[in-house]
Amino acid sequence: MSLRASSSATTATNKFSFQQSLNPKSTFVNGNPTPQSHVKQLSFFPIKAQQFELKDGLAAVFEPKMSLGDALKVKEWEVGMYQDEFAASQGIRIRRRPPTEQPLHYNGPFEFHLQNDDNTPRNILEEIVWYKDTEVSQMKERKPLSVLEKMLNDAPPVRDFVGALKEANSRTGLPGLIAEVKKASPSRGVLREDFDPVQIAKAYEKGGAACLSVLTDEKYFQGSFENLEAIRNSGVQCPLLCKEFIIDAWQIYYARAKGADAILLIAAVLHDLDIKYMIKICKLLGLVALVEVHDEREMDRVLEIEGIELVGINNRDLGTFKVDIGNTKRLLEGERGQRLRQKGIIVVGESGLFTPPDIAYVQEAGVKAVLVGESIVKQKDPTIGITQLFGKDMSS
Numbered sequence: 001m002s003l004r005a006s007s008s009a010t011t012a013t014n015k016f017s018f019q020q021s022l023n024p025k026s027t028f029v030n031g032n033p034t035p036q037s038h039v040k041q042l043s044f045f046p047i048k049a050q051q052f053e054l055k056d057g058l059a060a061v062f063e064p065k066m067s068l069g070d071a072l073k074v075k076e077w078e079v080g081m082y083q084d085e086f087a088a089s090q091g092i093r094i095r096r097r098p099p100t101e102q103p104l105h106y107n108g109p110f111e112f113h114l115q116n117d118d119n120t121p122r123n124i125l126e127e128i129v130w131y132k133d134t135e136v137s138q139m140k141e142r143k144p145l146s147v148l149e150k151m152l153n154d155a156p157p158v159r160d161f162v163g164a165l166k167e168a169n170s171r172t173g174l175p176g177l178i179a180e181v182k183k184a185s186p187s188r189g190v191l192r193e194d195f196d197p198v199q200i201a202k203a204y205e206k207g208g209a210a211c212l213s214v215l216t217d218e219k220y221f222q223g224s225f226e227n228l229e230a231i232r233n234s235g236v237q238c239p240l241l242c243k244e245f246i247i248d249a250w251q252i253y254y255a256r257a258k259g260a261d262a263i264l265l266i267a268a269v270l271h272d273l274d275i276k277y278m279i280k281i282c283k284l285l286g287l288v289a290l291v292e293v294h295d296e297r298e299m300d301r302v303l304e305i306e307g308i309e310l311v312g313i314n315n316r317d318l319g320t321f322k323v324d325i326g327n328t329k330r331l332l333e334g335e336r337g338q339r340l341r342q343k344g345i346i347v348v349g350e351s352g353l354f355t356p357p358d359i360a361y362v363q364e365a366g367v368k369a370v371l372v373g374e375s376i377v378k379q380k381d382p383t384i385g386i387t388q389l390f391g392k393d394m395s396s
């Protein structure tokens, strides 16, 4: 197998190699199983060929003479280096995985890890992403794409997420509601002890929610894909957003297989090439992506990407947990708001919405939909929670 490839990262290269990562055959190199971490890393950038400057100024490219194992190690190192560098060039501070492994230290019979800047997440979002990286690798091993293909054939048909939001907005004159089925969160702890996801979903639907957002992350939100599947099979008609930290295209296929109609892409975590590629996969599967931004720079990046139908403005800073609904207004002011309208993008106001004046404030700023969790999931009867949030019965 030739390891020679272009040394520059282009869209085409990424597309090709991403597809390679989705091919279950790529878990084998020369017939031998490849450690999953290598395959994942293989999926991004090609190995750089060694370039030598010749006397006449021409560059010659040589096939590196090294074992495949060594070549993969070099590649792993390169991928880690370039991925974060590339993301950083777009203002992304979240590192996809720890820059260095935690070295083991020995002291007599004890072994321990020393913490340093390179192996300690800078904030909760980075911690979630690092954990997700390991979790997804394990899930992919258990359910490679060949298995997912069969699950996808049996998946329920996709429902029109954007259509449901538009319909609710024109029917009520208020932003369409994406009601969040969330048991807990890192910032707020457990929101509801008696958490029955299907019962809550039914109560939301009865209260007039246009769509539902179902947390599937287990470690930090106490959610699950079983919850998503159970809601989808319960007779609830609302389209479903799989609220997950997506870092790998495999997760999109998995979400669809479990009944999702929409998925979340967080611009603070994903660089532009990832977002573009993942949107293509969504379109292939009939899903819509809610692309979430928190600041002007993320909004500007997203405005340059074609094919986006839904942009969420998160009022919560996922690094610091600070919530400010003024963020929605700030990001929709002036030219940005104008460009979003020209592109026909539906804007979703997310987080920290508790009262009818909050809803009026973000609606005034330009949102056509809102994503709400805490204020309605905590109510004894979430149906009444929705009526209180909007100040009117949203079901008719």
Ligand SMILES: O=C(O)c1ccccc1NCC(=O)[C@H](O)[C@H](O)COP(=O)(O)O
Binding pocket: 124, 125, 180, 182, 185, 186, 187, 188, 314, 316, 318, 321, 350, 351, 352, 353, 371, 372, 373, 374, 375
């Ligand atoms: O809410 C958190 O603590 C959190 C931490 C890290 C990543 C994401 C996080 N939350 C996701 C959300 O932003 C909310 O679930 C969603 O927008 C609803 O917010 P709310 O109505 O305030 O519950």
